[in-house]
Amino acid sequence: MEAVRGVHVVRLAGLLAHDVRTAQDGADAAAGKEEAHRRRARRIRETMEALGPFYVKVGQVLATRPDLVSGALTAELERLHGTVKVAPFAVLEPVLERELGRGWRQLFREVDTGRPCGSASLAQAYPVVLHDGSHAVLKVQRPGIEGRMRADMAALRRAARMTGRAVPRLAEVLDLDAVLQGIFDCMRPELDFTAEAAHMEAGRRAAEGFTYLTVPEVRRAGRRVLIQSVAPGRALSAGAAGDLCEEQRERVGAELLRYMYRGYFVEHFFHADPHPGNVFLHPETGATLIDWGMAGRIDRHTGTLGALAFAAIAQNDARGLAAAWLELGRSTPRTDLPGFRDDLTRLVPRLAMSRLEDMNFGAALSTILRCAARRGIHTNPMIGMLGKSMANVEGTVRGMAPGLSATEVFREALMDVMGELARQHLSQDQVARRGVELLAVGDSAMNEARAALRVLGGQESTVRGDPSPRHGTGGTGRGGPLGGYGAAAQWALALWAVHRVTRQAPRR
Structure with missing residues (x-):
């Protein structure tokens, strides 16, 4: 076999x-x-x-x-x-004994073992009642x-x-x-429920400022057993959109999009699979996002450039999108930048004004990924995960509020995203880091200035330095046309921040 x-x-x-x-x-x-x-x-x-x-x-x-x-x-x-196939509960019981002990049943007032409320390739879930009377879900990993x-x-x-x-x-x-x-x-x-529990806790913290969106609460977590609160309502895939009026659906849909945008561009952490089966709707509580086994993480630089790329799409700026995309990856000897710009010039105008019922923004991101690969541009692989997540959430929102415009919601959320990114860049840690970088650059600039003066004075005939280009598609630096502008903007921000901190510092 x-x-x-x-x-x-x-x-x-x-x-x-x-x-x-x-x-x-x-x-x-x-x-x-x-x-x-x-x-x-x-x-x-x-x-x-x-x-x-x-x-x-x-x-x-x-x-x-x-x-x-x-x-x-x-x-x-x-x-x-x-x-x-649904496994008999007896097959899963040894997993519960190993994780929770032989007296695991004493942790619950009731356990409905008749039929799981969820069955997937890796685990099964059962409804339970805790001793405080609250209803919960017991998720058990399949043995072996x-x-x-x-x-x-x-x-x-x-x-x-x-x-x-x-x-x-x-x-x-x-x-x-x-x-x-x-x-x-x-x-x-997905093989370790403690990791999924950590994802859920991060998702709950990110949802605290939202009115119509929440994430289940973790009650207990082990490697193979997870106990979490029940998501109110029922899944969108089960027809839950009909439980809400049109106004409620639009409010919940817009908030779900804003929540995901914040995850992509501010938190740098996002639910990677927000399909309709993972979104529960209830008329009173709004949406609950479940199943956090697969989540995406991106670094600060990628998140900031991602926000810039989406801003370029929202503003119908194909050239700006091309520049931001190069910064998200790197060029190669076979990079065809004019061809890539031409591709985006044809694509971006269709994206800027489309509504969710007319297009799939996540699929468009996948199209850009494919164009970049064929034009010799290597992109951060996490962008593919982000695109899949975005396609899923758009399909979910389309199922309850097809008239919403993803780009319009993004425009409304953009100022909050930019404000949050600015606060991150002006945090004490970032200011200290920029200050150290400024000192290092200052030392380097002073040494180069001394070398230049010696040349002018005839003391040397050459200047040793790094002749390789730092910017542009053929260079060995950042590799994108935003490299110089991005660096200049960061240094300007750092100078302003250091100036502000030094002015506020007490005199001795």
């Missing part, structure tokens, strides 16, 4: 390698080959479903990488679902799933290496080990 499974894994790796090579060559829409690409994509999806939960999760993560796989495969992977997934990770890594040796041309455009590592990093928190 394992040998047959291994054959399927190797075959899957070969199919994926062929698709990646096709996508990198830009040939997925070649005349007469569309149907062949769709058939291959369907075989990949069906093989992943047959191989089980781990490969379903791999496919779901790959669906966030339109810069890596073909458009045909992206569409197929978005349809992935695992056929999960962690060991099975780790074995699958090792098998897929071996198959990828075999494919790399068999198709050496693939290594020219793709580091398979790095890609797999990124996928595995996204999946590992």
Whole structure:
């Protein structure tokens, strides 16, 4: 059985390698080959479903990488679902005993073991009543799933290496080990409910300033068992939009978008899978965002540039978007910046004024990712995860308030986002850091000035320095046209902040 499974894994790796090579060559829409690409994509999806939960999760993560796989495969992977059989509660009971002890039932007033309220590839969930009378959800990991997934990770890594040796041309455009590592990093928190609990707590803190949005409360968390409060209402996927009036739906939809924008650009942490099944609606409480097993994290620089990129889209500024996008990644010797700008010039005007019922903003972000890859621009891989999250939340909001404009909501939220980013840049830690950087630059500038004076005085005939360009698409610095402007803006902000701090400092 394992040998047959291994054959399927190797075959899957070969199919994926062929698709990646096709996508990198830009040939997925070649005349007469569309149907062949769709058939291959369907075989990949069906093989992943047959191989089980781990490969379903791999496919779901790959669906966030339109810069890596073909458009045909992206569409197929978005349809992935695992056929999960409900396991008898007796199968899960040993997990509860290991995590909570033999007397685990004493932690609850009631446990409804008849039928789970949720069943997924990694876990099952049951309704419970705690001793204080509050209703909660008990989530239990399926036994043996962690060991099975780790074995699958090792098998897929071996198959990828075999494919790399068999198709050496693939290594020219793709580091398979790095890609797999990124996928595995996204999946590992789902094997540890303490990580999911930490995500939920962060999500709750971020939701504190919102009126119509909340996140379940963690009551207890272990590696394989999680107890959380119940989400009021029912899932949007179950028709919950009809439980709210039109005005309520628009208020909740706009707030959900603002919450996600804040996660992307301010908190630098976001729910990576806000599809309609993970959003519960209630007429009195609004929306509750559940299932925080998969979350995205981006660094401060990427979050700030992401806000700048979306501002450029909202303002119908294709050239500004191209500049910000280069800063989000890096150029390569084959970068075609004029071609990339032309692509965005055609795309951005359609985005700026579209309503959610007319377009998918997250899908448009995926289109930009694909354009960047084909024009030789390497983009931060987390942008793909962000794009997938954005596509999901837009689909969710479209289901309850299709008349909302994502760009209009972003315009309204932009000032708050910019104000929050400014406060972050002016925090004590950031001011201190900028001050140290200013001192370092000052020392360097003084040394260069002395060298220049010696040259002018005839003491030296050359000036030693770094002749490599710092900016522009062919340089070895930041690699984007925003590099000089961004640095200048940061230094101006730092100078102003240091000046402000020194003026406020008490005199001795």
